[in-house]
Amino acid sequence: MLAAEYEAVAGHGRQRGVTMCRHLSKYAPIFFLLALFGLIFLLRNIHTLENLKCHTASTLFQLQKSIHTAFAQEGPLPPYHNHTFCSHLGLEPSPDEALEERYLLGSIAWPQLPARAAPALLRQTSDPVHSLFAVLPSKGPREWHTGDQLEALVQMHDFQGRPKRYGGDFLVARLHSPELGAGVAGRVVDHLNGFYSALFPLLWVGMAQVEITMVHSSEAVAVLQRLREQRPDRVFFKSLFRSGYLSETTMCNMCLLPDSQQLKQPQEPLCNFTDLHTGEPWFCLKPKLLSCDSRVNHAKGGYQKNLITNKEALLFQSGVNIKVVVHASGPDRIDVLPKKLDGPELENSSIKTEPVKYNPSGYYYQGSWRPSGGTPARQFNDSLSITQCLAGKAIHMYGDSTARQWFEYLNAFVPDIKEFNLHSPKNVGPYMAVDSKHNILLKYRCHGPPIRFSTVSASELRYVANELDGLPGGPHTVVVLSIWAHFSTFPVEVYIRRMRHIRRALVRLLDRGPGTLVVLRSANLQALDQEVSLYNSDWFSLQLDGVLRPMFAGLGVVFVDAWEMTLAHHLPHNLHPPPAIIKNMIDLFLSHVCPAKKKKKKG
Ligand SMILES: *[C@@H]1O[C@H](CO)[C@@H](O)[C@H](O)[C@H]1NC(C)=O
Ligand SMILES: *[C@@H]1O[C@H](CO)[C@@H](O)[C@H](O)[C@H]1NC(C)=O
Ligand SMILES: *[C@@H]1O[C@H](CO)[C@@H](O)[C@H](O)[C@H]1NC(C)=O
Ligand SMILES: *[C@@H]1O[C@H](CO)[C@@H](O)[C@H](O)[C@H]1NC(C)=O
Numbered sequence: 001m002l003a004a005e006y007e008a009v010a011g012h013g014r015q016r017g018v019t020m021c022r023h024l025s026k027y028a029p030i031f032f033l034l035a036l037f038g039l040i041f042l043l044r045n046i047h048t049l050e051n052l053k054c055h056t057a058s059t060l061f062q063l064q065k066s067i068h069t070a071f072a073q074e075g076p077l078p079p080y081h082n083h084t085f086c087s088h089l090g091l092e093p094s095p096d097e098a099l100e101e102r103y104l105l106g107s108i109a110w111p112q113l114p115a116r117a118a119p120a121l122l123r124q125t126s127d128p129v130h131s132l133f134a135v136l137p138s139k140g141p142r143e144w145h146t147g148d149q150l151e152a153l154v155q156m157h158d159f160q161g162r163p164k165r166y167g168g169d170f171l172v173a174r175l176h177s178p179e180l181g182a183g184v185a186g187r188v189v190d191h192l193n194g195f196y197s198a199l200f201p202l203l204w205v206g207m208a209q210v211e212i213t214m215v216h217s218s219e220a221v222a223v224l225q226r227l228r229e230q231r232p233d234r235v236f237f238k239s240l241f242r243s244g245y246l247s248e249t250t251m252c253n254m255c256l257l258p259d260s261q262q263l264k265q266p267q268e269p270l271c272n273f274t275d276l277h278t279g280e281p282w283f284c285l286k287p288k289l290l291s292c293d294s295r296v297n298h299a300k301g302g303y304q305k306n307l308i309t310n311k312e313a314l315l316f317q318s319g320v321n322i323k324v325v326v327h328a329s330g331p332d333r334i335d336v337l338p339k340k341l342d343g344p345e346l347e348n349s350s351i352k353t354e355p356v357k358y359n360p361s362g363y364y365y366q367g368s369w370r371p372s373g374g375t376p377a378r379q380f381n382d383s384l385s386i387t388q389c390l391a392g393k394a395i396h397m398y399g400d401s402t403a404r405q406w407f408e409y410l411n412a413f414v415p416d417i418k419e420f421n422l423h424s425p426k427n428v429g430p431y432m433a434v435d436s437k438h439n440i441l442l443k444y445r446c447h448g449p450p451i452r453f454s455t456v457s458a459s460e461l462r463y464v465a466n467e468l469d470g471l472p473g474g475p476h477t478v479v480v481l482s483i484w485a486h487f488s489t490f491p492v493e494v495y496i497r498r499m500r501h502i503r504r505a506l507v508r509l510l511d512r513g514p515g516t517l518v519v520l521r522s523a524n525l526q527a528l529d530q531e532v533s534l535y536n537s538d539w540f541s542l543q544l545d546g547v548l549r550p551m552f553a554g555l556g557v558v559f560v561d562a563w564e565m566t567l568a569h570h571l572p573h574n575l576h577p578p579p580a581i582i583k584n585m586i587d588l589f590l591s592h593v594c595p596a597k598k599k600k601k602k603g
Contacts (some may be wrong), residue, residue, distance in 0.1 A: 090279040090497045091504075100551075101496050108492065108546040111168040111192055113222050122314040123159040126169050126217035128324040130157035133198070133212050138330060146202050146339045149357060150175065152186075152210045154196040154326060164194035168218030170539050171326070172525070173198035174568055176364075177207045183568040184363035186210075199358040202336045204365055209333040212326040215528070215538055220315040220322075224539050227307055228491060235452060235489045235535055236301040241287040243294040251301060252284035254450055254494065271295070275448070278465050278501040282449050298461050300452040307534055316530040323528055323573075361561035362588075364568055369584040377584075377591045383414040386586075387438050389594040390414075392476055394441040398464045399482035400451070401576060402521065402562070406480060406589070407431055407444035409582050417442060428453045430460060447483050450490065468505035473513020478593055479506075482521035482562075484548070485575065488540030495544050499551050506555060519589055520552055524562040526575040536575070558592045560585050 093101065117124070133154040144150065154171060156164040173186030186198040198212055216224070227234060237252040256270055271292035273282040286292060308316075316322055362371040371377055380386045390410075397403045404427070411419050411433045417440060419433040430445040446453055448463035464483065471477060481502070487495045509516055523541035526532070545563055552559075562577070565585060571578050577585075 089274065089281040091501065093497075093500065097500060101493065104496055104547045104550065105492060107550070108543050110221060110225065110543075111166070111190060111218070113168060113218060114166050117166060117219070122311070124162075125158055125219040125315060126156045126164055126214060126321070127159040127161075128214040128321065128326045130159065130161045131155060131214065131326045132157070132329040133210070133326055133332075134329045135210060135331065135334060144202055144208075144334050144336045146205055146336055148202045148336075150200040150202055150208070150210070150334065152198040152200075152212065152328075154188075154198060154212055156194050156196070156214075156326075164218075166194065166218065167192035167196070168221055169196070170215040170218075170221050170542075171196055171198070171212060172215055172538075172567055173200070173210070173212050175200040175202075175208050175210055176568070176570060177204065177209060178570060180204060180206055180365065181367040182206075182208070182363065182365045183570060184360050185564040185567040186212075187358040187360075201358060201360060201363075203363050205336055205338050207333055208336050210328065211332075213323055214321065214326055215323050216533070217315060217321050220533075221539055223308060223312050223315060224533070224537055227534060228489070228540065231304065231307060232490045232494075234304040234307055235450070236304065237298065237449065237452075238301040239284045239298050239458070240296045241290040241292075241294040242296045243290050246289055247296075248287035248290055250285040250287055252282065252298065252449075254281055254283070254490065256283040256285065275463050275466070277469070278463050280448065280463055280498065280501065295458045297455050297457050298449060298451070299455040303531075303535060313530065316533050318529045322530070322533060360568075361559065361564050362568075364584075367580065369565060369588060371588060371591075375591050375595050377588050378596055380587055380590050383416065386410065386414050386590060387416055387435065387440070389590045390417075390435075390440045390442075391438040392440070393478055393593065394476060395443065395478040395480065395593075396467075396471060397442075397444040397480040397482075398467060399447050399480075399521070400485045401427065401453075402485065402524065403480060403482035404429065404431070404444055404446075405576055405582055406482075406521070406586065407433070407442060409579070409586055410442060416440075424460075425455060428456055447486070450486050452486050463501070465501040465505035468502065468509050471509060471513070471516075473509045473516035475515030477513060477515075478517045478519065479509070480519045480521065480589070484523040484541060484544050485536065487544055488536050492543055492547060496547055496551070499548060503551060503555070506552075506557070510556065517593060518555070518557045519560060519592060520548070520557050521560045521585065522548060522562045524566040524575075524577055525573040527573050538573075558589075560588050 131154065133152045136151045136153055138153075152173070156169055158164060167190040169190075171188045173188050174183055175186060176183035182204045184200060184203055186200045189197040189199065191197065198210070200208075200210070202208065232255070233253060238249050239252050241248045241250065250271075252273075256268075269286040271284045271286050273284065273292075273295070274280065275282070284292075284295070287294070359372060362369050362377075364370070368379065369377055380389065395410075397407050411417055411431075414435070416435040416437060417433045418435065419431065422430060422432055424430055428446065431443065433442040434440065445460070445462065445467060446456065448461055451461075464481065468479065471479070483498070483502070484495075487498070506518060510518070523545045525538050525541070526536065528537060542563070549559065562585065565581055566573060566577050569577075569581050571580060
């Protein structure tokens with residue numbers, strides 16, 4: 001079925017001959033991974049395989065074969081990325097993992113600026129105010145029904161009003177209806193010639209309005225890309241070393257090795273805090289008088305300034321070219337009618353005319369998130385329903401402050417869940433809350449470095465993969481992971497490596513404790529100005545998100561799509577989404593912890 005879908009997509013891409021490869025590349029790693037996991041599963045369980053009917057196995061192998069064929073159709077392997085910035089450290093990737101990394105990096109490759117475009121003068125860069133979009137078809141009447149797909153065509157212009165001739169602008173799109181409390185994220189396809197398509201599924205009856213926002217110009221993205229590869233030190237870290245009356249603070253980072261160009265003198269002595277289990281690298285400059293063993297804590301050091309030139313700074317102006325809406329050349333809203341009762345003929349004709357179908361992970365209606373497919377979201381409006389849902393469960397949350405937000409929400413909302421005072425520093429944790437009456441345990445712990453929290457005790461600085469190895473797992477165990485924001489200053493390889501270590505630990509956990517529920521919360525959009533953009537732009541988050549999903553696809557992990565949930569919502573983007581969005585995330589989370597019992601079929 002998946003292969004058929006893939007074929008349909010691939011066939012369509014060839015027909016159009018345009019840039020549908022962005023679609024394909026999005027899906028390709030998923031298929032590849034599905035096959036990979038299928039294969040690993042088969043090989044690991046080869047003894048149980050004898051009990052399986054032959055055709056099951058052969059279907060999986062066929063699937064894998066068809067996927068490799070599908071990749072071959074896509075042309076040569078993505079280029080090999082030279083490993084920089086300590087990305088060769090950590091556990092050695094298996095050949096499959098190394099290949100996966102290549103596909104992952106290929107799948108998120110962003111269009112490069114044409115050589116003639118750099119260095120760009122501001123007036124030649126993308127200007128959202130001069131740019132336009134039109135809902136298609138732009139001429140003639142058209143009736144819209146739910147189930148249809150809406151396409152808006154965007155044409156970008158520069159500050160002089162001239163059409164852009166190359167792609168790479170970072171646009172986001174949503175379709176919404178304030179009256180209905182409805183909203184859905186759109187999918188943007190870059191045609192690489194200054195035109196972009198935004199695709200939206202029509203999911204509700206009534207008014208629907210298109211909103212296109214330019215997050216960054218292509219020229220700005222090029223700057224971000226350079227910073228990511230060349231300035232992973234732009235957020236730096238420090239540690240306090242102390243023994244008796246002596247104390248010293250030194251600079252730390254994932255890479256302080258001579259080849260990372262972060263050391264003033266190449267031979268400066270270092271403390272090597274590389275994790276023995278995962279091999280995750282971490283280094284500090286060695287204190288002059290104290291030993292490396294005397295490390296007391298870890299903290300954010302600060303943000304490097306003067307990262308960009310004055311000319312480049314013009315590409316990052318709030319209200320000018322950071323998150324500014326693009327206007328419509330005509331009407332930007334449509335009226336959606338109920339689904340037509342299609343005859344077979346109509347169905348046939350719609351298949352021919354519809355472009356590639358875009359399936360969002362859900363949409364808002366009356367302010368509530370409705371996930372597409374899978375478990376329908378229940379609403380947990382009162383603390384009793386949450387208590388009943390969580391009774392008997394131990395929920396382990398790991399990650400950055402966006403995971404902490406979930407802990408805080410449940411801790412504040414459910415009076416029976418009482419926080420246990422671990423004397424942890426504010427906003428850092430670890431945290432623990434219990435409801436001993438209902439046997440609920442709620443825990444939060446931040447992920448290992450790079451973590452930009454104020455001050456984490458060295459003894460509490462743990463890697464998620466190692467923590468997962470310490471859980472027995474089972475049907476009473478729930479794991480929540482939200483790990484993204486602190487990786488945006490590093491090359492994507494660093495994130496892939498971290499996720500690979502976590503994935504290995506998750507595979508072990510799910511083997512050891514079948515029935516363990518694992519929930520992965522993805523990155524969300526946030527408020528951007530010039531400064532935030534250089535360290536934490538949504539573009540970095542989007543790229544991390546692009547590798548996260550395929551890496552965990554096929555593992556039986558539940559995704560909470562925070563990206564779409566913040567993009568589709570009417571409230572402003574925020575690193576810590578507002579309570580209305582968190583409630584929807586928690587509703588979705590709890591819907592998976594305790595799915596609605598299936599109604600008995602009548603008769
Ligand atoms: C990558 O490294 C190889 C040798 O290891 C070198 O020949 C090649 O030029 C490098 N490529 C880039 C893009 O730096
Ligand atoms: C740091 O320690 C790890 C683990 O002991 C070791 O594999 C690695 O080679 C060390 N790195 C440096 C630069 O000393
Ligand atoms: C639908 O289209 C297919 C191929 O284009 C054709 O074989 C089939 O007869 C059509 N069905 C109907 C009901 O028109
Ligand atoms: C929860 O609250 C929302 C909004 O107030 C309401 O629409 C919904 O029906 C409530 N759900 C339940 C199960 O009480």
